Amino acid sequence: MPSLRTFLAGDLGGTKTLLALYSWDEKQLKQQHRRRYLSNQWTSLEPMLSDFIAHLPGEMEQPNNGCIAVAGPVRHGEARITNLPWSLKEKDLCAATGLKHLELINDFGVLIYGLPFLNDSQQVELQLPQQHLSGQGPIAVLGAGTGLGMARGLPTKDGMVALPSEGGHREFAPRSECEWQLCEWLKADLQLERLSLERVVSGTGLGHVARWRLQHSDADGHPLRDLADAWRHGADDHSDHLDLPALASQAASEGDSILQEALQLWLAAYGSAAGDLALQELCVGGLWVGGGTAAKQLQGLRSSTFLEAFRNKGRFRPFLEQLPVMAVIDPEVGLFSAACRAHMLAEQGGTLT
Template sequence: MSQLHALAADVGGTNARMAWVEVDSKGRSAPVVISAQTYRCADFAGLDQVVARFIQDHPGQPQALALACAGLRHEREIINGNLPWRVHLDALEQVAGGAPLHLSNDFEALARATRWLAEGAGQLLHGPAHGRAAPVVVIGPGTGLGAALRVPYPGGEIVVPTEGGRPGFAPGSAEESALLELLRAHSEHAGHVDTETLLSGPGLLRIYRGLGQLQGLTASAETPEAVSQGSEAGTDALARAAVESFWGALASVCGNSVLGLGAYGGVLLAGGILPRLLHAFDADRFAARFAAKGVMRPVLEQVPVRLIEHGQLGIVGAAMAISEA
């Protein structure tokens, strides 16, 4: 039988997206999403309960369970500081009726699914319309900062998951250095401030509050959404400065990722928050920060950066692991 009826899940720090998916066991075509629903992780005591709720809401029996989840597998658990609970694999397999489990990192799955994107999909933010035949890095700020590398080779490709949000943040301006010192003073990890501390939804709020402290201004917004809304509406100058600072830091991290991973085929930006910040995107400033890497500037000027719609790519990429097992 070439088609498998699978339950696929894309689990991030805030939401768990569940779907029934038809998967070509030979991997000759993209998995097809039949029905899907999104649940808030904080509303449940564990991922097994989310899966059970989805099966209750959309009855069926999976032939396979494909899970894309933020975090790192440790024995029979997945550990992630951004999830409200640990993921226990035994409980997941039990609620799925013993169906075989195929596990992916969430950005590994997202990067895998970009194979099916049309050439030139998304919005070009920097560089030429088409990149060279080389690895592509997929980066996305959300509850945290995810990243994965898609590496082509003759006749196929592999996807390498990374913990791209965990290395220490490298400031690229005096303002970012000052922000880093503020955050370092309150670090719970012996002064270590990782990149996703700034480049994430919660990170945007930290930038906003940090700039307020540095400039002696009142930071009245209480959520990342309120920061982006105040920036877009033009009612909060501090919020606008925070969003612009976010884009600058993201550009610098993208450039570092290209050089550090050899991703000269391009950068694909995903994640839920970037579309809400596009009102403050400035192509010239982004290009300047992205390419500001000394003698490597001419190389980075020819690396495309695109913003893609996350949508159901995580679910599709999770399901693709079934045919690649």
């Protein structure tokens, strides 16, 4: 018998998919069961979901509602997965699993539903003023990973509403001579007419910033210079054989002055982008910094380099100084957020009190 108080949550990626069952207990979500699947070993999501539900422990109730975060755009209940040959439809997934309602949602936009419910083990404070603006208002999140994700959320009487964004593709606006030189070099190197923000402010962008710095004459003979050239030719396929951003970050932490400069430039550009988003959305409910680099670059996100660039917005500096800013450190925040959304859908259907 399907249950109104258990929820299916999923986080579907090109490499792996996490599926879990959550329950609502004492005003909080609790994970009851979780399985990890290798995505490319399945022909589609339908048989994977059917397998997960068929192999639930015997004492667990089958879910009635679900939400699956997917790595790709979602329109009218249909999604095409970016790095898999899968096309998904909500109605087909419900028919295959017996769920009453299942929602597909973009894997970055889904965070909006989870952010207000994160606990101290899932996030850390970057800026939390003693007297900040009222927390009842819009929220926003950005996150540097392979690209730069952005999303915003508006509170309503029925709960938070997520609004997707492609703000990571807006124009990169240099703020200094260094950033201008980087911009012009990258456009020439990548053969681009315009440079999007995520070409710099992303995990991949950190690799590009490191490459730019390593091509200067004072980096002749640097041990990462040849590796940076090799990474340049493999960066587009996102292969894992050479992780230049990680190598650059490690070298900077070990005192490499050239790569410290690269990391500081990247952090400042990231902070400025975060400040621009906060102004655009007037997110008095809070700004979160997520993505794959958040936990790895936590010290940098807490630094004056990032925070000063975030606040340095002229007449709106006092406003930005009053905003709560957090970093998401939970590697499974997408799964948790999908569970929050599934619970919200059940409540909106009048099934919970």
